[in-house]
Amino acid sequence: MxxxxxxxxxxxxxxxxxxxxxxxxxxxxxxxxxxxxxxxxxxxxxxxxxxxxxxxxxxxxxxxxHEPWQYVLGKAWFRDRIFELNPHTLIPRPETEELVDLVLEKLPHKNTPYSILDVGTGSGCIAISIALEAPNTQVSAWEISNDAQKQAMQNAKSLGAKVSIERQDVFEWSTRSDTEMWDMIVSNPPYVLFQEASQMEKHVTDFEPGLALFVPDSNPLIFYQVLENMASKHLRKDGWILLEINQSLGQETKALFLTDRWRNIELRQDFHGKDRFVLAQKDI
Structure with a gap:
C-alpha cells in the first residue's frame, strides 16, 4: 500500500x-x-x-x-559502496575509511603487482575497497569467524572484487608457510577494553560482536603484539603495516614498533583529531 x-x-x-x-x-x-x-x-x-x-x-x-539501523537493514555504506552485514560483522565506521586512504597513500606508483593482507576482515570492507580502488594489488584477508568470512566472501562477489578470504586465527600465524610474504599488512583489530564498555552506547555493546570489539583489560595490546611479530616475519623489506588503534593507547601501540625491525613509525590522528592509526615500515 x-x-x-x-x-x-x-x-x-x-x-x-x-x-x-x-x-x-x-x-x-x-x-x-x-x-x-x-x-x-x-x-x-x-x-x-x-x-x-x-x-x-x-x-x-x-x-x-536500540538495534542499529545497519543490522535492521542488514547493510551499510562504506566508501560509497553498500556492504551487507550480519550480527558477526562490525558496522563499518568513517575512521576505517581513513585507514583505507592511508593504505592507498602508501602504495607505490608502479604497475607491478603489490600484495596486501587484511587481518580480521569482518564484512570485508577494507580488503574489498582496496581491491576495487587499487586494481593492481593482490588482496588477501584473514577472518576467524566463519559467519563473518561467509559475509565477506558474499560482499566480494556482489561488489565484483577479487579478494582471497581465508579462515585464519592471527594467533596461529606461525602455522603459515615461511615463504608466504606480503608487501603490506593492514588491520582494524579488537582494541576496546572491557572496562570501557560502560561508557559505550547500548546499541554498540548489545548488538555488535564482542569478538571483534573487546580485549582484556590486563593486556589491551594483545592483538598489536601478535601483529607486530607476525608482520616482522611475513612483510617484505620496505613493506608497511597500517593499524587502526585505541585512541587512548596511541603512544603505547607506537612503542611496540620502536625496534631495529622498523623505521618511519608514525602515529596518525583521525578526522576528529584523535590518535587512531599507527604506521611502520619494515627495515630488515
Missing part, C-alpha cells in the same frame, strides 16, 4: 527519538527510508509516495530496542 515517504521518516523518528541525539535521529530516519524504499530526502520533501516495506513494523520495533 502506498504511503508518503515523509510519513515513514516521521515513524522512524518517533521510534528512536529517546535513543539518539536530535541530529543523529534525523540522519538515521532519512537513511533508513532511502535504503529501504529508494526515496531520497528530496523525495520526502516533495511528498513522494512509496511502497511501505512488508516488514516495516518489525523494523520499527527493532530500532526501538
Amino acid at each position: 502506498p504511503i508518503l515517504a515523509a510519513d515513514l521518516v516521521r515513524q522512524v523518528k518517533s521510534a528512536i527519538q529517546p535513543l539518539y541525539p536530535t541530529q543523529e535521529v534525523e540522519a538515521i530516519a532519512y537513511l533508513l527510508v532511502e535504503m529501504s524504499t529508494g526515496a531520497t530526502r528530496m523525495d520526502c520533501h516533495l511528498n513522494k509516495e512509496v511502497e511501505k516495506p512488508n516488514d516495516w513494523e518489525q523494523m520499527l520495533s527493532r530500532l526501538a530496542e
